[in-house]
Amino acid sequence: MSPSRRIGTGAVRLSFTTISVALGLAACGGSDSSTPPEQAQSFAVGKAECGAGDTPETGLQGQVPVSAQVGGFKGFNCNLQQTSATPSVRGEGVFGMFALVRDKSGRTCGYTGGAFEDSLGTSVVDLTDPENPVETAVLNTPGIVNPGEGLKVHEGRGLLVSAYYNNPPVDKDVNHGFDVYDVGTDCRHPQLLVSTTNLSFSMAGLKVLPSLSFQATERIYGHEGWFSPDGLTYYVSDISHGVIHAVDIADPTYPKVLDTYQHPFYGLGNYSPSGLYWGTVHGGSVSTDGSRGYFSAVSTDFGPPGSMVPQTGEWYNGFSVVDTSEIHSRKPGGKMKFLNNVVTRDGAGAQLTIPVTINGDKYVINVDEIGGALVNPVGFKSACSAGVTPFSMAQFFYMGDEANPKLINKVRLEVNDPKYCAQVEPDVAINSGFLNDVHHCSVDNRDNATTLACGYFKNGIRVYDIRDPQHIKEIAYFVPPAKGAALNWCAAMPILDAKTRSVYSWCADTGVLALKFREGVWPFPETTTPAGKQL
Numbered sequence: 001m002s003p004s005r006r007i008g009t010g011a012v013r014l015s016f017t018t019i020s021v022a023l024g025l026a027a028c029g030g031s032d033s034s035t036p037p038e039q040a041q042s043f044a045v046g047k048a049e050c051g052a053g054d055t056p057e058t059g060l061q062g063q064v065p066v067s068a069q070v071g072g073f074k075g076f077n078c079n080l081q082q083t084s085a086t087p088s089v090r091g092e093g094v095f096g097m098f099a100l101v102r103d104k105s106g107r108t109c110g111y112t113g114g115a116f117e118d119s120l121g122t123s124v125v126d127l128t129d130p131e132n133p134v135e136t137a138v139l140n141t142p143g144i145v146n147p148g149e150g151l152k153v154h155e156g157r158g159l160l161v162s163a164y165y166n167n168p169p170v171d172k173d174v175n176h177g178f179d180v181y182d183v184g185t186d187c188r189h190p191q192l193l194v195s196t197t198n199l200s201f202s203m204a205g206l207k208v209l210p211s212l213s214f215q216a217t218e219r220i221y222g223h224e225g226w227f228s229p230d231g232l233t234y235y236v237s238d239i240s241h242g243v244i245h246a247v248d249i250a251d252p253t254y255p256k257v258l259d260t261y262q263h264p265f266y267g268l269g270n271y272s273p274s275g276l277y278w279g280t281v282h283g284g285s286v287s288t289d290g291s292r293g294y295f296s297a298v299s300t301d302f303g304p305p306g307s308m309v310p311q312t313g314e315w316y317n318g319f320s321v322v323d324t325s326e327i328h329s330r331k332p333g334g335k336m337k338f339l340n341n342v343v344t345r346d347g348a349g350a351q352l353t354i355p356v357t358i359n360g361d362k363y364v365i366n367v368d369e370i371g372g373a374l375v376n377p378v379g380f381k382s383a384c385s386a387g388v389t390p391f392s393m394a395q396f397f398y399m400g401d402e403a404n405p406k407l408i409n410k411v412r413l414e415v416n417d418p419k420y421c422a423q424v425e426p427d428v429a430i431n432s433g434f435l436n437d438v439h440h441c442s443v444d445n446r447d448n449a450t451t452l453a454c455g456y457f458k459n460g461i462r463v464y465d466i467r468d469p470q471h472i473k474e475i476a477y478f479v480p481p482a483k484g485a486a487l488n489w490c491a492a493m494p495i496l497d498a499k500t501r502s503v504y505s506w507c508a509d510t511g512v513l514a515l516k517f518r519e520g521v522w523p524f525p526e527t528t529t530p531a532g533k534q535l
Helices: 377-386 418-430
Strands: 016-020 076-078 080-086 097-102 108-113 122-126 134-139 152-154 159-163 178-182 191-196 200-202 217-219 224-227 233-238 243-248 256-261 278-286 292-299 318-323 337-344 347-358 361-371 394-398 406-410 438-443 451-456 461-465 473-479 495-497 502-507 511-517
Touching: 076 080, 080 473, 097 152, 097 495, 097 502, 108 502, 108 511, 122 511, 152 224, 159 224, 200 256, 224 278, 233 278, 243 278, 318 347, 318 361, 337 361, 347 438, 361 438, 377 418, 438 495, 451 495, 461 502, 461 511, 473 511
Parallel strands: 278 347
Antiparallel strands: 016 337, 076 473, 080 511, 097 108, 108 122, 122 134, 152 159, 159 178, 178 191, 200 217, 224 233, 233 243, 243 256, 278 292, 292 318, 292 347, 318 337, 347 361, 361 394, 394 406, 438 451, 451 461, 461 473, 495 502, 502 511
C-alpha cells in the first residue's frame, strides 16, 4: 500500500500538510457543517498566577535555569502542593509510566513501571488515602515487568493491560509478553487473568525494512498501547515491526489479534540509519464511538550532528486518521484503513493523540516527544536560527472536517519560543538528551474537556486551562527538587481527579506523586473527571 500523494517540497516552517485518500470520509465521524475556529493569533501560553507560599520559576516560563541548578535544584511549584511521594522497593529508573484506577469498592490505586530494563517490575500503590500511600505489590509477569508506555487501565472493565516495551526487535520470549490483570475487584492486589508470549500475526502485505528480517508469522512486540473507549480492544503499538495490532480482549483471559495496521508511508525517506523511526507508529487513541483511530506517525532523525526537523521534502511526523469501524463492529476479517494524515514540521517522534470535544467542537490534541532540534545541542542552534521551536509540545487540531484538520494552537511555553533561545542555550549546554520536551498528556474529560495536564522530561508536571483553545493558559506546575546533581524526568502520564482536587503521576526523583491544587484554582465549575475519559 502506498500513499495517494507525496508530501510536497514546499512545506514552510511551523506548518502542517494533510494527505487524503478517497475512502469515504463522510461516514463514521466525517465532516460537519460548523465554521472552523480561527488559528490562535499567538501560540504563547498565558502564565500561571501563583499564590502565597509557592516557589515560582525564576527564569522563563517552563525553564529550570542554570542558576537554579547550582548547588542542587530545590524545586518549583505554583498552585500545586505535594501531598505524598512513594518510591518503589524495586528502585526508580530513568522513566516510569503511570496509570490510575478506582476499583469496585472505591479504592484508588496507581501503577508505575519502567521502560529500559533499569527498574524491572510494575509497582502497585494504594492511593486511597493520598496522604498515606502504601506500596502493596510489585508485578513481574512478562508483559508488565518492563511495561514502558503501554501500561494502561480501563476502569469501566477493571482491567490493567501491558505489553513488554521494545524498540529494535529482541529475540527473547519475555520481549513478546502481553498481560491482562483484574484491578476492578481489589486494585491493591491485581489478579492475573492472562500472561502470554505467543500473540501472533501474519506479516503478509506488510513492509519490512532492509535492516530487518522477519518470519511469515511473527509474535507481537510492545512499546505503546491504548484501549478503545468500550474497553473491548487494546491497541498495541509495535515499533519493532512498524505496526499497530488491534487485540480483542472482550474475553480478557483469551486475547487475540484481530488486525494489524501499518502506515502507508512507513520507511519512506529513511533518514535514520535503520529507518526504524521513519514513518513508524507510536501512541494513539480511538474516538468515543470507536469508528476512528488517531494513530501517531513518527519521523525522527538521530543522525548527522546539527540536524533539525527538515522544513521541506519528505517528512511524515504527526498523526494518521484511521477507519477503525470494522474493528469496533467486529466485522469478520475487519481491517483498519488509512484515511489521511497530518504532518508537523516543528516536532518529531510523535508520542500520542487525545480526541476531545471543547465547547461542542471536535479536536485532536497531538503531542510530540521530540522538538525541532531533534534532541541535539547543535540542532538546537539550527532550529533557533531557523525560527523553529526547539522542544516538543502539544498541538490542537480542529477536526470538524476530518479530511482537512486545521491547526488552532500550540502549547508553546516561553522556554520553547525561538526568540528566547539565547537565554536557554546555557541550559542545553549542561543537560544531555531530552530537556524542556513534553512527553505524556491527559485531559479531565475528553467529551467535555476543560483541562490538559502534561508530564515533561525536565520541567515537571504542568496543567493548562483549555476551555478556550485559542487562548490557552497555564494554571499550575510542579517541578520536584533534584536528588542529585542532574535534573531527572517527570515524563509519565499525569491523571487529574476533580473529586480530590488532585493530580497523580510519577517522577524519577520522587516515585508516585500525589499533588493537590490550591483551593479555587482547579477544578473549574464545569470540570468533571469521569472514569475512562482522560485519554
